[in-house]
Amino acid sequence: MVPLINFFFINSIKRGHQVSQVLLQYTVHTLSLSLKLKMVQQGQGRGSAMLATVLVSLLVVQLEVAQAATYTVGGAGGWTFNVVGWTNGKQFKAGDVLVFKYSPAIHNVVAVNQAGYKACLTPRGAKVYKTGKDQIKLSKGPNFFICNFTGHCEGGMKIAVTAM
Template sequence: MSQGRCSATFVTVMMLCLLVLHSQVADAAVYTVGGANGWTFNTESWPAGRRFRAGDTLVFNYSPSAHNVVAVNKPGYDNCSAPKGAKVYQTGNDNIKLVKGPNFFICSFQGHCQSGMRIAITV
């Protein structure tokens, strides 16, 4: 009889864990960077007023012959430079999940970051 109660408690705990995990995944949002204009110049202020969470997805839409997206660190963001080994996205329709903490992205094409093609998001 004791074993039955233990099994039922275990199953209940596992179901609650699955429910919590499912609700966290269901809450993830998808944001198109720059809105209808996409990833382009002067998008630096685009994150303002938005609330982001870990697991949310940023969609970067752009012409791959004209732009790219580079995940950088704070110095790379501040200096508009891609550090060695930085992840470069160049499909023109990149989906990037946000991680907890600071997330920095720039376009590494000459002069683009300096023209506001960069965003900083803290989750």
């Protein structure tokens, strides 16, 4: 039986003004990947090569997840009026999370399309968030959010975020 080694590390990523820390654990066979690949070249260990490929693939996927950042919309002031410029200077990626903090008695968050964003209208079937501490994962491409309480979107309570 091959002994296992556990590797632990904390990956800190600073993007914008937020720092996300992720603790990852990897269990890796003590036989090195290069040794497994060498065995395959000699016609041995097809199962080991498959296992090595799966382990490397999982490592890549986990590292991509670790790269996601969390942003509080509006910063310390939260989701409120005149947050339109809040996105300036920030680079968002698909999978990043926007946190909307607000009083649910007086605001909400609605994920809308571009037309809904421009006209401050809620399209049929739009997702409405109303907890006051909503966390929304960004999709690749443009993402649009408004508050659909009367006059709020028109008062600047809307953001457009493009995620790479």
